[in-house]
Amino acid sequence: MPGDKSVSHRALILGGLAEGETVISGLLESEDVQATAAAVRALGPRVERFGPGRWRVIGAPWRSPDAPIECGNSGTAARLLMGAAAGFDLTATFVGDESLSRRPMGRVRRPLESMGVRFEGGDTLPLTMHGGGLRSIEHLNVPASAQVKSAVLLAGLGSDAPVTVIEPLPSRNHSEIMLRHFGAEVETDGRVTRLGAARKLEGRLVSVPGDPSAAAFAWAAAAIVPGSEVRTEGVLLNPLRSGFIMALQRMGADVRLDNVRGSQGETIGDVRVRFGPIFGAEFTPEEIPSMVDEIPILAVVAACARGETRIEGLDELRHKESDRLALMAEGLSACGVEARADGDALVVRGGPVRGGAAVRTEGDHRIAMAHLVLGLGAAEPVEVDEAEMIATSFPGFREAMRGIGAGIEELR
Structure with missing residues (x-):
């Protein structure tokens, strides 16, 4: 079976946010994940393939890209990349194909705006965001969305302000697990998830399991x-x-x-x-x-x-x-x-x-x-x-x- 899509997206993004080198094996090389790889590369980190399913990411501070970030058909790419980019002083425009451009982005836009991100556009792509200068948030994740929760947590890496996500119903926790693997302090108490004081990520080896x-x-x-x-x-x-x-x-x-x-x-x-x-x-x-x-x-x-x-x-x-x-x-x-x-x-x-x-x-x-x-x-x-x-x-x-x-x- 191919590598897990959710884990593959996150491995590339966290590798791009981390200090040093991240080596990934078993990466799903689908169009959606390829879009994330290209987006992370456009935002500053070095991303390269060196074998089937084997990728290397060298983290770097994220910067304003030279062109719009193309997310293709991937809602995961769009929402997680917005969150990851939110902690940097940059401007980026996110676009997608016809299908993705019909899908709602308000659920991720609103909590990021609460943290201080400024957006230009409506409830769908294209959206232009201006990141940096983030403040604290206590987000109620309703309806349950791992993508929105992940965006909030990834944005919080770029700030030392309190970041809390409350979930009446649980959503996927791959981001929390991988953030811990990269060295971040993530506290989970029942249905409440918080970022701790340690938010610096360090490059890791990542083995992507089957999807x-x-x-x-x-x-x-x-x-x-x-x-x-x-x-x-x-x-x-x-x-x-x-x-x-x-x-x-x-x-x-x-x-x-x-x-x-x-x-x-x-x-x-x-x-x-x-x-x-x-x-x-x-x-x-x-x-x-x-x-x-x-x-x-x-x-x-x-x-x-x-x-x-x-x-x-x-x-x-x-x-x-x-x-x-x-x-x-x-x-x-x-x-x-x-x-x-x-x-x-x-x-x-x-x-x-x-x-x-x-x-x-x-x-x-x-x-x-x-x-x-x-x-x-x-x-x-x-x-x-x-x-x-x-x-x-x-x-x-x-x-x-x-x-x-x-x-x-x-x-x-």
Whole structure:
């Protein structure tokens, strides 16, 4: 499986903020992560590739770039880079592709403005920011967003003022873990996270674990295709990213974890999924943050399960690369599955899947990959109208799936 996307973004950014050299192995070389690498380089640090998945970052004070920072399709790149740049006396304009330019940036802009950052623009990209001179903040992270929390913490590295983030519901904690790995003092007390006095980062060795959001497509395929068994090694098993594994287990899937161990503050291990009977289940809003990126592929598993699955608390899916809630209901229905959006919930009644549809993706990589996996468990092939954008998160998707026996072909 490819390196984890969330960890890859953060390794490049923290390496650029650190003093000295950071060497990264296993970096995901997707379009999104490449955008972050180019952005960090444009802001002053030295960033270079010296082998497949192997990168070196030499930190330096960040400066105003010579051109707008191109974030491509990556909301993570845009929001985390804004936070990281906020602590420096610089001016930078952040831009993105058509999809990213429709996605809201107000949730990250508002807390950074509270810290003293000045912005030009509206609630979407392009945005121009003027950093430096930051003050204290106590931010209530609602709705739960690891990107906003990370932006606030990264901004706080450029100040000695108190920085606190309060989370009624937990979000991913990769930034906190990696900040500690780079030498920063980060205190977590229940749902409250604070930056301590030690905020100077030092270059480190970073080994990026396998991406569970990418592995989820192979796990799902094994769960729905008779006679299948898939094993993935060295995958990130952070409890705040393991929701999809727990969802499979609740639905009765044959899942086993082996060789679970710690690595640079994260938990990693090997995951084996084998075909077997699976059943519908209910999932509450509190469970969604730990599997928010895996909801499209969870819906595919639900389509092949016996009985009804209800997944609640999905409003966040309407603000991703597409309205994923609406598109999953539409795509599953086109393939003969009884599926509907019910407010902010997705309701799927599983059973034999007909397939045989051409599915609209609106350029969303996870919608495309989820429906291609659905085709593996359907009676008739499933087509997607676009596939090029899969490279934003999983450039080797087709080859990886073919490697485990999936029949995924490009239509000419």
